Amino acid sequence: MSEQESQFLLILFGGIFFAFLMSLFVVAMVILHRQRQVKNRQKLEQIKSEYEKTLLNVENEIHQETLAQIGRELHDNIGQLLSLTKLSLNSAKPEKQQQAKEYVNQVIKEVRALSKTLNLDWVESLSLDEFINQQLHRIQATGFCETSLQSDHSFAELKKEEKLVLIRVIQECLNNAIKHADPSRIDIRIHQNGKVRILQIADDGRGFDTSQKSSGSGMYNLGKRMETIGGKFQLSSIVGKGTVVNLELPFSV
Amino acid sequence: MNQFDLDLFFNRLNYYPILLVGFAFTALVGYFLLSKQQRMNEAVWLSLAILVIVAFYEMLGTVISSQKIINNWVYNLFNSHVAAILFFLLIRSFLKRKSHKKMIIIFIVLFLLISLVLHLIGFVHYNDSGEYISFLNTVLMLCSCGLYFFELITIDEVLDINPLREFSFWATTAILFYFSSSFMVYISHKYLYTHHLDIFYMVNEIPRSMTLLCNLLLCLGICLAVIRDRFQKEFIHV
Numbered sequence: 001m002s003e004q005e006s007q008f009l010l011i012l013f014g015g016i017f018f019a020f021l022m023s024l025f026v027v028a029m030v031i032l033h034r035q036r037q038v039k040n041r042q043k044l045e046q047i048k049s050e051y052e053k054t055l056l057n058v059e060n061e062i063h064q065e066t067l068a069q070i071g072r073e074l075h076d077n078i079g080q081l082l083s084l085t086k087l088s089l090n091s092a093k094p095e096k097q098q099q100a101k102e103y104v105n106q107v108i109k110e111v112r113a114l115s116k117t118l119n120l121d122w123v124e125s126l127s128l129d130e131f132i133n134q135q136l137h138r139i140q141a142t143g144f145c146e147t148s149l150q151s152d153h154s155f156a157e158l159k160k161e162e163k164l165v166l167i168r169v170i171q172e173c174l175n176n177a178i179k180h181a182d183p184s185r186i187d188i189r190i191h192q193n194g195k196v197r198i199l200q201i202a203d204d205g206r207g208f209d210t211s212q213k214s215s216g217s218g219m220y221n222l223g224k225r226m227e228t229i230g231g232k233f234q235l236s237s238i239v240g241k242g243t244v245v246n247l248e249l250p251f252s253v
Numbered sequence: 254m255n256q257f258d259l260d261l262f263f264n265r266l267n268y269y270p271i272l273l274v275g276f277a278f279t280a281l282v283g284y285f286l287l288s289k290q291q292r293m294n295e296a297v298w299l300s301l302a303i304l305v306i307v308a309f310y311e312m313l314g315t316v317i318s319s320q321k322i323i324n325n326w327v328y329n330l331f332n333s334h335v336a337a338i339l340f341f342l343l344i345r346s347f348l349k350r351k352s353h354k355k356m357i358i359i360f361i362v363l364f365l366l367i368s369l370v371l372h373l374i375g376f377v378h379y380n381d382s383g384e385y386i387s388f389l390n391t392v393l394m395l396c397s398c399g400l401y402f403f404e405l406i407t408i409d410e411v412l413d414i415n416p417l418r419e420f421s422f423w424a425t426t427a428i429l430f431y432f433s434s435s436f437m438v439y440i441s442h443k444y445l446y447t448h449h450l451d452i453f454y455m456v457n458e459i460p461r462s463m464t465l466l467c468n469l470l471l472c473l474g475i476c477l478a479v480i481r482d483r484f485q486k487e488f489i490h491v
Contacts, residue, residue: 008452015434015459022433025402026426030416032406040412 047228054228055161058168059120065171066117073114081107123163128155131167132188135174145183145203151190154197159252162229166199166247169222169233173201173245176218181205181243196248204242210235258320265319269461270311276472277308283475288482295346296420296491297478300471303339306331307468329383334368337390340428344397347421349410353400360393382446387439391432398429420474420491427467435460 081103088100116122126134129151136147158166177186183205190199223233231249284292284301291297310331317324338361345357368386371377377385401421405411416422438445438456445453478491 007449008455011437011452011456014437015456018437019430019434022430026429029402029405033411033416036406037412040409 051161051228054225055164058164058225061168062120062123062164062171070114070117073110078107078110078114081110120164123167124160128158128163128166129153129190132170132190135170136186136188139174139178139186144178146185147187148185149188149190151188152192154190154192155199155249157252162249162252165225165229166249169225169247170199170201172218172222177201177203177205177243181207183242196250199247199249201245201247202242207237207239207242209239210237261321262316262319265315269465270308270315272465273304273308273311273468276468277304280304280472280475283472283479286479286483287475291478291482291491294478294491296343296424297475299339299343299346300424300474303336303343304468304471304475306336306339307464310336311464323380325382326379329379329381329386333383333386333390334365337364337394340394340432341397344394344401344425344428347401347425349404349408353404356400357397360397364390364393382443384440384442387436387442391436391439394428394432398425398432401425414490418489420477420489423470423489424474427463427470431460431463431467434463 085100085103085107088096088103091097129149132149132151136149139145140147155166174186177183181203183203186201186203188199188201190197192198219233219235226233226247226249229249231247234246234248235243236246237243280301281304284297287297310327313331314324314327317327341357341361341364345354348354348357367389368377371385372379377383402425405416405422438460441456442453445456474489474491477487477489481487481491
């Protein structure tokens with residue numbers, strides 16, 4: 001083989017090898033891209049199933065909370081009314097009979113109102129502001145502490161799933177404040193900050209040291225729940241000065 | 254001044270410049286058939302600009318060399334600078350991240366600055382074989398192609414696409430093959446021309462074939478955009 005031929009062959013094979021390497025590189029890129037697509041699809045499916053699971057849990061918890069509330073209402077309110085009705089009916093006086101009729105009417109009204117809370121339709125008919133108002137009224141009515149709500153109605157437009165999760169998270173935050181903080185005030189403020197809407201729950205209770213790890217998973221779960229609807233959960237607390245919880249949710253596009 | 258010899262020009266004219274002019278002409282017709290919105294598409298008009306400039310300088314190079322005048326400056330100016338910058342801009346139009354787009358601009362500025370300095374200090378001459386400039390633009394071009402592929406495997410915006418049905422993918426692959434295969438030929442240009450002329454003519458077919466392949470793809474990109482506009486059929490997303 002002449003020198004020229006060997007040089008030509010060298011260039012030829014060099015070129016073929018180089019082209020092969022380039023092709024390998026491009027094919028590798030396509031394969032990596034495909035693998036990422038598959039992983040991403042799996043991740044999306046996982047997020048979707050987690051989202052559905054969270055929603056199911058939230059619905060169950062709201063049902064349980066509602067049943068407990070119905071139990072309390074039946075015992076404290078309707079039960080009392082029925083006892084009063086029985087007492088009034090035992091009397092032969094016409095005004096007592098009239099009063100008994102009024103009690104029965106009131107019981108009917110209360111039972112109707114209670115029956116509405118048995119399914120989750122009330123979630124759609126009630127705005128988040130109205131729900132918070134109801135909750136705060138209930139707390140204040142017990143004489144436990146003072147409450148206030150300040151809202152610019154940023155949470156007026158919510159998907160049902162978002163509302164369900166928010167309702168559950170708010171209920172949990174209020175329960176925590178009542179159970180552990182012993183506050184004299186609970187203030188809720190709803191406002192908008194750019195593309196994000198913020199719901200702030202502040203109490204002036206005992207507070208706690210946030211640097212110390214909690215044994216329970218309540219806070220973690222609340223954070224996770226907010227994440228499933230694309231929101232954030234932030235908590236800050238100072239011992240003796242109370243706790244502030246911020247629930248952030250971006251506006252739906 | 255010598256008179257222009259038309260016979261010499263026609264003797265010199267071969268399939269290569271004719272095909273390039275054909276691609277440029279087809280792309281030009283296709284471009285004017287496109288909707289106004291598609292014409293504004295950066296990838297489309299940059300592809301057209303590359304096709305036209307390549308056809309122009311190859312024809313100019315053929316005309317000049319046919320008259321026995323050294324035509325190296327045509328390649329040094331148009332191939333190594335103008336077309337290279339257009340290729341940089343085409344890859345830039347495919348990128349999604351602003352930081353990567355900025356990097357391409359930095360590459361262009363860096364390339365032009367180094368080229369200017371090398372010419373000013375006399376290290377390279379506009380009429381020499383241009384190995385150093387070719388080396389520089391090829392290295393930067395390979396980095397730019399690398400950026401595209403890096404985005405393909407890292408960013409979320411491209412997760413939904415099928416790269417095999419994307420014009421950007423095929424164009425970048427063609428540019429990558431064109432520059433990497435021409436690389437060895439361009440940097441050994443002078444050596445082969447002075448020592449092994451027959452090998453030079455043989456390996457010179459590599460960048461020519463790659464140019465034809467690359468230009469054919471860019472031309473197809475514009476034609477496919479016309480098909481999508483006119484017949485609502487999308488084979489490759491431009």
